Amino acid sequence: MLTPVIDPDGAPFWQYAAQGELRIQACADCGELRFPPRPCCPHCQSFGTTWRKVGGRGRVWSYVVAHPPLLPDYAEQAPYNVVVVELADAPRIRLVGNLVSRPGAPLNSLSPDRVRIGARVQVVFSDDGLPQWVLERP
Template sequence: MPTPDSPLLLPVVDEDGAPFWEYAAAGELRVQSCAAPGCGELRFPPRPCCPHCQSFDSEWRAMSGRGRIWSYVLPHPPLLPAYAEQAPYNAVVVELSDAPHIRLVGNVVAGPDARLDSVDPGRLRIGAAVRAVFCRVTPDVTMVRWLLER
């Protein structure tokens, strides 16, 4: 929801997902994984219990930050004024190269601090290679965004 620090939508951080945002603030893309012996399954979104073995033991595994556009949309009409000012922009679903069953939502941008409309929508393609970058949108929130690989 928008805040005084940012007119953009911000994540609601819960106890299970807090480490994801802390790592993002440090410029790292990490995904929760099961820490039970013999399991190690990655899971996203974060949750307290492994859906594979039901263990409550978890750790955060570093990802390469590389992926492919699995899906994307160009929202019309934007719902909030801050987004209307940046239209047309994209919202993408990225499949991680390290964990193809893990998909993250974000935006493809021209640079870490670039506007959401900084990439021509005509350049987006399903399967296009991307890599994660990090944009501090408020003093407390760093978002994962994506750059097109050349």
């Protein structure tokens, strides 16, 4: 399985995720949320940073179902979905992940015909701290 490339700006995101928390980088001066994490606020140019806990609810904004040929690490799980989720309490923030049947389930655990744009989802975390998504109404 591929692991995320963790840079100094994004490291806190992954540390919180490993603890089962979804936190988004925020400007310490103007309060604007930003994702992906970066050193400077695009709104006020401050370098001050905090990490704000968010509720983890959202809606599927877009998705794709991956079919072979794929990277070898994922070929056995195809077809599987990749979703873009717009957070309910931070609508300008969109996260990429997978919609699964339960926390820690394989990427192909949810039938592709169950994925819909606009579906309400909730964040869950795999055993290795990777944010995933489950349907609010399975």
